[in-house]
Amino acid sequence: MDEPDALHGALGRRVKVLVVDDDPIVRHALRAALETERPLEFGGEAQSAGDAVTAAVELQPDVILLDAEISDGQGIATTTALKHRAPSAHIVLLAPSPDDDLGLLSLRAGASGFLPKDIAPSALRRAIRGVCAGEAAISRSLAGIVVDRLKSTAERGSGMRPVRSTLTSREWQALDLMCEGATTASMAETLGLSADTVRTHVKHVLTKLGAHSRAEAVAIAGRLRAGQDGPPPGPPLDELTLRRIASRGARRPGS
Numbered sequence: 001m002d003e004p005d006a007l008h009g010a011l012g013r014r015v016k017v018l019v020v021d022d023d024p025i026v027r028h029a030l031r032a033a034l035e036t037e038r039p040l041e042f043g044g045e046a047q048s049a050g051d052a053v054t055a056a057v058e059l060q061p062d063v064i065l066l067d068a069e070i071s072d073g074q075g076i077a078t079t080t081a082l083k084h085r086a087p088s089a090h091i092v093l094l095a096p097s098p099d100d101d102l103g104l105l106s107l108r109a110g111a112s113g114f115l116p117k118d119i120a121p122s123a124l125r126r127a128i129r130g131v132c133a134g135e136a137a138i139s140r141s142l143a144g145i146v147v148d149r150l151k152s153t154a155e156r157g158s159g160m161r162p163v164r165s166t167l168t169s170r171e172w173q174a175l176d177l178m179c180e181g182a183t184t185a186s187m188a189e190t191l192g193l194s195a196d197t198v199r200t201h202v203k204h205v206l207t208k209l210g211a212h213s214r215a216e217a218v219a220i221a222g223r224l225r226a227g228q229d230g231p232p233p234g235p236p237l238d239e240l241t242l243r244r245i246a247s248r249g250a251r252r253p254g255s
Contacts, residue, residue, distance in 0.1 A: 015132055016043035018061035018089075020052040020070060020078075026117070030065055033121035040128060049078040056086035063128050068095040068102060068114070075102075076109050080194060083110035090131040094119075103142045104149075108192045113137025166208045174201040179218050 017040060019030045027045045034042045043061045046052040049071040056064060064082060068075040079091050092113035093106045103114035112131040115124070115138070127137035138146070167175065170191075177187045184202070188195045202214070211217035 014039040014041040015063060015128065016041050016059065016061045017063045017065060017128060018043050018052070018055055018059055019045045019065050020047075020055075021045075021065075021067040021094075022047045022070060023067075026067070030124075033124055034128075036121070037125050040125060049074045049081070052078055053081050053085050056082050056089060060086065061089050062132060064089050064091045065124075065128075066091055066093050066111075067117075068093040068099075068106070076105050079106060079109040079111050083194065084196060092127060092131060092137050098139070098141070100139075100142050100145050103138060104145065107136075107138070107146070110194065114142060115139070167205060171201055171205050171208070174198065175205050175217065175221050178202070178205070178214050179221055 017034050019027050019034075019042070021027050021030070024047070027047070031042045031045070034040045044055050044059045046055040052064070052066065052070065064086070066075060066078060066082070070078055075093055079093065082089060082091055090112040091110065092115060093103075093111050094115055094117045095102060096117050098116065106114045113127055113136060115127060119127070131137050136143075173191060174187060177190060182190065184195050184198050187193075187202075188198045191198065193201075206212070206214070206217055209217050209220045211220055
């Protein structure tokens with residue numbers, strides 16, 4: 001089985017790609033590149049940030065090729081909006097010139113790739129297949145910067161963590177920052193996540209600790225680290241229950 005067929009078999013269907021660019025010539029070129037190889041499928045196009053979100057919701061594409069400078073430099077904001085409205089889509093930003101700083105911001109916003117617009121069609125098709133398989137589509141220089149940033153970023157932690165805990169590592173990071181008095185915005189910046197994702201982690205922390213506010217969660221965390229009685233450990237909440245909690249519209253105090 002060749003690579004395209006293997007990808008088709010893994011997904012069980014064709015790979016629908018949405019093209020977003022304000023230049024009709026670029027959109028036409030990208031469409032031509034996609035129509036020459038299965039299982040890639042041109043799923044539609046958009047020419048502005050607003051149209052991109054609308055099209056993504058309607059078409060539910062597997063991959064979105066997004067102009068990094070769409071709507072006069074709204075590539076990052078559009079990426080964030082797309083991840084919120086079409087979370088299952090892999091977003092690959094295409095930039096007219098190398099810009100590793102913009103690339104890092106794109107990845108932080110939830111993009112799966114950041115590539116030059118003049119990329120060869122064959123390389124672009126490989127990149128699309130790669131992101132569908134869970135890979136990152138980025139240049140070697142950007143990959144090097146990402147690795148350097150990870151090496152230089154110390155593991156955060158405000159104290160000892162109990163051995164028995166239903167909190168995940170990311171949830172403990174969120175709780176550590178809550179103990180430091182961090183706001184949702186500063187937590188998002190520190191962890192490299194969106195504000196919505198941070199709120200979800202905070203909700204999970206409050207639920208698992210049986211807390212009704214961030215302040216109560218901080219107090220419970222202090223007791224847990226000191227080895228004192230906290231909330232009954234009980235079994236971890238299953239993923240379905242957590243998703244239902246996170247999807248509730250009401251926010252807890254301090255979120």
